[in-house]
Amino acid sequence: MSELHISISAQPIFSWQNFEFTNSMLVTVLVSIFLVALAISGKRWLNRVHKPRWVLLMQTLVESFYMFVISITPQHATKFFPLVATIFLFVLFGSWAGLLPGAESIGLKTSHGFVPLLRGATADINTTLALAIFAIVSVQIFGYKHRGMRYFKKFLDFSNPINLFVGFLELISEFSRMISFAFRLFGNIFAGEVLLAVIAFLVPLLASLPFLGLEIFVGFIQALVFSTLTLVFINIATSEHQ
Amino acid sequence: MENDAVVGMTIAIGGIGPAVAVGLIVAKALEAIGRNPEAAAKVQTIMILGVAFAEAIAIYSLVVALILKFV
Numbered sequence: 506m507s508e509l510h511i512s513i514s515a516q517p518i519f520s521w522q523n524f525e526f527t528n529s530m531l532v533t534v535l536v537s538i539f540l541v542a543l544a545i546s547g548k549r550w551l552n553r554v555h556k557p558r559w560v561l562l563m564q565t566l567v568e569s570f571y572m573f574v575i576s577i578t579p580q581h582a583t584k585f586f587p588l589v590a591t592i593f594l595f596v597l598f599g600s601w602a603g604l605l606p607g608a609e610s611i612g613l614k615t616s617h618g619f620v621p622l623l624r625g626a627t628a629d630i631n632t633t634l635a636l637a638i639f640a641i642v643s644v645q646i647f648g649y650k651h652r653g654m655r656y657f658k659k660f661l662d663f664s665n666p667i668n669l670f671v672g673f674l675e676l677i678s679e680f681s682r683m684i685s686f687a688f689r690l691f692g693n694i695f696a697g698e699v700l701l702a703v704i705a706f707l708v709p710l711l712a713s714l715p716f717l718g719l720e721i722f723v724g725f726i727q728a729l730v731f732s733t734l735t736l737v738f739i740n741i742a743t744s745e746h747q
Numbered sequence: 748m749e750n751d752a753v754v755g756m757t758i759a760i761g762g763i764g765p766a767v768a769v770g771l772i773v774a775k776a777l778e779a780i781g782r783n784p785e786a787a788a789k790v791q792t793i794m795i796l797g798v799a800f801a802e803a804i805a806i807y808s809l810v811v812a813l814i815l816k817f818v
């Protein structure tokens with residue numbers, strides 16, 4: 506009986522001196538190239554009258570997401586939309602890339618044993634932590650851009666001891682948001698991959714199909730949750746009301 | 748064997764809270780939709796967000812369980 510292959514961390518495909526290039530990093534790069542290529546080739550058609558179907562589809566999807574952003578932040582939607590949509594698309598395709606046939610099953614035989622060549626980009630804690638840090642730092646930058654130094658008064662307020670303590674709690678809550686972002690995404694996507702591996706191990710044929718559908722849904726929901734939360738945090742940070 | 752019991756208990760106990768939470772969230776959302784069916788789409792979006800939050804707690808214990816199991 507073959508061994509059930511589950512690895513909680515991304516495995517290195519090759520290493521160059523101390524730098525290890527993991528399978529998740531490969532998928533991250535591939536997803537980025539795919540999204541950039543899609544955007545560039547779609548942009549050429551924007552001002553034409555007759556567009557191919559896939560461009561229309563892309564426009565519809567982007568516009569419906571834009572409408573969603575408007576429903577949350579009616580005033581500043583144009584400023585926040587690019588960041589939030591980028592996070593959404595990257596997380597979405599990063600999660601879905603791990604579900605493609607061949608991911609986790611096609612691989613290399615190295616000295617550490619079998620190493621799959623492709624692994625979902627967001628099924629690696631490093632990717633999700635990097636995304637979380639990026640999201641939280643952009644929240645701070647947006648807060649500073651909209652409110653100036655008054656934004657940082659939230660963290661350091663010497664007007665009275667209670668406000669000083671509240672500022673300390675605010676600082677901690679920023680870090681807990683970051684950690685919760687990273688673990689929520691990693692946990693959901695990695696748990697999905699474990700679920701698929703276990704089901705495929707128990708029943709090799711057909712049984713994993715409904716779970717594959719579930720994982721497509723989970724990937725979408727997690728991308729939506731990640732981007733919506735970023736948007737909500739930016740919205741809170743930029744609003745003047747205290 | 749003992750490690751397996753700990754792993755099982757981690758996810759079993761960690762799953763209780765989120766299970767209750769998801770049940771409550773969906774029950775309240777259904778109640779709201781029942782009272783005001785026009786608002787179904789809006790309630791659904793917020794409900795899914797809330798469910799994802801509640802589910803995240805279960806996912807944390809799942810991550811801990813997986814780390815205990817495979818690392």
